[in-house]
Amino acid sequence: MKTSNTTKARRDFIKKSSASALPFLLSPYALQNSSKTKNHGHSNNAKGPVINFIFDGLSFSPEEYIEKLGSINASQNIQPDFYGNGGITKQLEDKFAQHTGKQKAIYLPSGTMANQLAIKLLNQNNTKAIVPENSHIFRDEADAAQSVHNKRLIPIGQNKAHFDLNDLKNIIKQLDENEVFKSGLGTVAIENPVRRADGKFVPIETIQSISTYCKANNYKLHLDGARIHIAAAYSNISVKEYASHFDTVYISLYKYLNAAGGAMLCGDSEFIDQLSHQIKIFGGTCYQTWTNTAIAFHYLDDIENRWAKVVQKAKNLIDQLNKLDGISIQPLTNGTNIYDMTLSKNISLKNLANFLNKEHQMWLGRGDKNGIIKFTINESVLFKENITIVKAWKAGVAQAKI
Template identity: 30%
Template sequence: MVSRREFMQAAPLGALSLAGLGLAWPAAHAAAKTPRSVQDIPVEKMVSLAGDNVPRKPAQYPAQLAEILKETSDVGDSYLAEGAVGRLEAQFAKLLGKEDAAFMPTGTMANQIAIRLLSGDRSRVLLQKESHVYRDEADAVAVMNAINPVPVDGGASDGLYDAVAAAFAQSAEKPYPVEIGAVSVESPVRRLDGAAVSQETVSKLGALARSKGAGMHLDGARLLLMYGNKDFDLQRYCAPFDSVYVSLYKYLGAPFGAVLAGDKAFVAKARLARHVFGGTIYHGWIAAAIASKTLVGFDQRFTRVHAEAERLLGLLGAMPGIAVQRVPNGSNIAFLELDERMATGLRERLLEQDIVVGSVHEGRLQLTFNETILRKPVAAIAAAFSP
């Protein structure tokens, strides 16, 4: 498990935006006499093994939007109604197997609205202690919703069910039982190296929550990164959940945004809550149009990403000085244990071949796979690791 600081250090490109890529570093740094750097690599040729998203410069967005507008000019929305936003909402509702979906400006808002609506007048929500809602949303559950978050153990393992069941039992103890309104599950879990909760566990959790009259929310910010995992079926995975949130910018290329899906009554309330919380921005079509375009064929492309990543890990694991560590039930992250010979000068060797990785920390390197792995034969990527 890595902390947020360690995560950012391991992936210095962050979400692979311009600033994360270092394309806007201070002039004093740019003037330093250094070997080939990230700035020297054409962003469209870069193979980045250090983030979920495909790197892009801000200047690329206008050109991308111009191409989209050649296909259809009917993209404009008014306060997130109709246009590209409406089409994206319908696209996601169908994709996730839900009746409706609502555009949200941020993932935090999507999570908080879902928990608020599902909990009703019940005062507790159960969630993983490593979850984004508990660790990274600044006590919003308590501050914005007056709901008490109850963190549980289990992470992304099958032990999560037992932890949730125990929390339900404890909250029901007399003489002062407290009702649980919702169970919020993050999957894949960023703080657990992208590990995902299994289909069996989410199905069991769904049945348990229903038996207790509680709602089920999926913080699926990185959900679509599970495409390519063995036996993964998106609609089947989402079925036990009353609400599902998916990010638009982590790997779908949008500059911001999220989608929150559920049944029609839930989503109607979510749109009203969005307005109450100040999230009904005047236009969301820029983010919606880009995400909608990227979403087409994403399942097939990311299935290829998984296959190519496995091929690469196989080649790397056969090289002297490299040991591959896979994340159990992982999504798009793996680790390499490197001996000193292999680790020395590795980043510089890879940069010469337009390949970007994070920092080696105590002989350990995190690899995060995204669509850029498809830009170069994996045999060539593996060969670049060799001293």
């Protein structure tokens, strides 16, 4: 059968995204269909809830998502929105404004739209925006800036996790010296943490210096903070502090807030008030958004304290797993919740992953060509005591010996 370009692109995308790290023997579809077993912390299943060492968040099945919405509704009677206005969506927007210290926030159907509209509006009539070469904005948004918004994206920081002030000054100098028909630079964007650098965070000093320079030179600064909560949890810099250095901040509702989709864009009132018209123009105004915003509202509550627990518990767990013969799980420099895991040659990853999945509902990802497995921590690590997790791994290692 002929494979369409779209199918191939989709398959390549899954391969290149974190979904490539699926547990052995489980395809993405099998994972989705595992909804028959209730498995995220509210399970009666003898093996207990799923602990996934793969994804950003809890990765709810449809059944679990519906159950979670039901339990939220039972306790707080969710108020629906009408075309994004009012109800729990407005409550979430207000909560995000407070959370980021910005004047206002607005719901958008996707982070891609949030990034693109932020750049379009911040740029005004300027055509150029400088964005990290390894960023979602540059590599994964289908040239929307160029093709839809008439903005030219200029990549910076090739082959680095993140760019710094010197890189920025150099590229602006180069543009100035080498382009004859000059058009303006309006916006600089930073992604933090950096998805294509295994979730490394950008040091706050780097952000501060870029922010000061941009202010002094009248460039706007946008943060793609899809996963900013995870940077905050691992760097001990609050979301508010990060946000204070930017004109606009986008945060995903589905990476660490477990919604089925959606994004929040935060900024000052004058800026955010322009958004709802733009969202409509680009077809993003949805009749009801409460199925996303109610879940995100629930998980935004107390997120800092919950993640402080996750970070501590994970540290202790990784210390214990590293004591098992043949297991090595190492943090990255400026790393967040993604660790490099390797196994000694006499342990079969396939056997270990299958055992953990089948016997204990723990999901472990595949290795790359060098045998490195991206061991990822999320809130599901809170679902079992470390002693129970370590016991399962110990049994897994014993039977995975080759």
